[in-house]
Amino acid sequence: MAILVTGGAGYVGSHTVAALVERGVETIVVDNMVKGHKQAVWPGVKLYEGDLQDVPFMDKVFTENTVTAVIHFAAFSLVAESVENPAKYYDNNVAGTLQLLKSMNKHNVKSIIFSSTASTYGNPEVIPVTEEATESPINPYGESKLAVERMLKWFDGAYGIKHVILRYFNVAGAHESAKIGEDHEPETHLIPMILQTALGKRESFDLYGDDYPTPDGTCIRDYIHIMDLADAHILALQKLENEPTSALYNLSSGSGFSNKEILEAARRITGIDIPVRFAPRRAGDPPVLVASSDKIKRELGWNPTRTHIDNIIRTAWAWHSANPNGYNKA
Secondary structure, rough: OOOEEOOOOHHHHHHHHHHHHHHOOOOEEOOOOOOHHHHHHHOOOOOEEOOOHHHHHHHHHHHOEEOOOOOOOEOOOOOHHHHHHHHHHHHHHHHHHHHHHHHHHHHOEEEEEEEHHHHHEEEEEEOOOOOOOOOOOOOOHHHHHHHHHHHHHHHHHHOEEEEEEEEOEEOOOOOOOOOOOOOOOOOOOOHHHHHHHHHOOOOOEEEEEOOOOOOOOOEEEOOEEEEHHHHHHHHHHHHHHHHOOOOOEEEEOOEEEHHHHHHHHHHHHHOOOOEEEOOOOOOOOOOOOOOHHHHHHHHHHHOOOOOOOOHHHHHHHHHHHHHOOOOOOO
16 A cells, blocks of 8 residues: 655655655655656665656556555746646646546546646735635646646546545745655746855855845745645545545645745754845746735644744755755765
């Protein structure tokens, strides 16, 4: 009886695999290694290296293991790239998930946790964002995730594949052991870029926009610790096991920190006067993006105990300072 984690060699996937293994759950990983890292796969976990759209490969995975549920992380997630190359995102994120669902149905696996995104909301009009907010993506990445969400609804009705959709806001931090952490190429996330600057990997940190209608003029975002996020996936699995009905939840802290506050916290925790370069606003960046996670707290008892900005940065710094080149040790 195993949980199949697609994209389990990536940032969010690897931390969720770690959380599953730490709870004694048999876990297997499928990853094509386009974005993943073999070193990120938790020790002792069976890794299948291949693509979701390779039907014989997926048949082999499902035949060799008794899979009871799938946690699906495998996706491309760069917003700017999705605008430049939408075909890549529809092919990988949508067509890849379609083939995964067909494989699941073929092998009678009826539960899936889907890693979605706040990008499905676009630029929300009401803050904090709830699950009832209008979905209005402003880029192909968000559109591809929303397309999958809608596909899941129809697969539930037709084939009885139940799902839990988790829409993330900003995810950061690292496992307490510092054995795994965040390593993207290219890196586009705020906290890793700040910490790479602290390590001298960047000349300065570029802060886009200091004239927003916020208390300090910089954008405010909602951050959640990666291991609190992993815990939510385990609760979602338990929900489908105990109560097989489909559901949708936001994952967020419910409060926000400005870019300047993140920068100052990083300076305090690293003890380094991290250089910053102010740049004009980027098109499409809303001033404030904060969400409500009341629904998952109420229905599943989720309790994000690690999601304090100092702890997020402390664990991220432990990973980055121990692995200044990420998983590439050279």
